[in-house]
Amino acid sequence: MDNSIQVGSQQGQADNxxxxxxxxxxxxTRLGDKWTVHVVWRLSLANERRLRFSALKKEIDGVTQRMLTLTLRNLERDGLVIRHYFPEVPPRVEYELTEMGAGMLxxxxxxxxxxxxxxxxxxxxxxxxxxAKQ
Incomplete structure (x- = not known):
């Protein structure tokens, strides 16, 4: 008996x-990119619930500054991360998961x-x- 769900079919809808x-x-697509889950996971482990950009970069092996910036910007745009800017010298930026971002976990x-x-x-x-393809 085939228990697979046939997306869009009457059979699949009847089963579930x-x-x-x-x-x-x-x-x-966002969840399937190379860095999003890493960033969300690291932010979820933050002791103070927030991490500075430099701490995130240090804790995510292999991520470049550009890719981390793009990933954080996209997560902020989607409402999954909040960016906190502190106008100090030098400026300080921290990131934390929103409630929706934590729910994604x-x-x-x-x-x-x-x-x-x-x-x-x-x-x-x-x-x-x-x-078989060789």
Whole structure:
């Protein structure tokens, strides 16, 4: 018996009446980029709930200043991060998750569980697929 949900079909809707796909308007793309989840995770671990840009950059291995700036700007635009500017000399900028940004962590936990549970099977399928294509 095939238990897969057929998106947009009557069968899929009958199996799970609460599942209605909606356009993501780029949100899924944002979550799937290389740095967003890293930034959100690091901000969630901040002791004071805020981190300075330099602390974020230091804690996220491999991120460039430009990519961190773009990621934070996009997260701020989406309402997931708040930027706090302090007009000092030198200026100080801190970032913290909004309530909505922290709520995203709960959604990511489910995805993280799924990945952890299914990664060995996915890797095996990839291996079989790649061997068949050679």
């Amino acid at each position: 009446p609460q599942f209605t796909p909606i356009p993501s308007n780029g949100i899924c 709960r959604a990511l936990e489910g995805l993280n569980y799924w990945v952890r549970h299914n990664l060995p099977a996915v890797e095996e399928h990839r291996r079989i697929f790649d061997e």
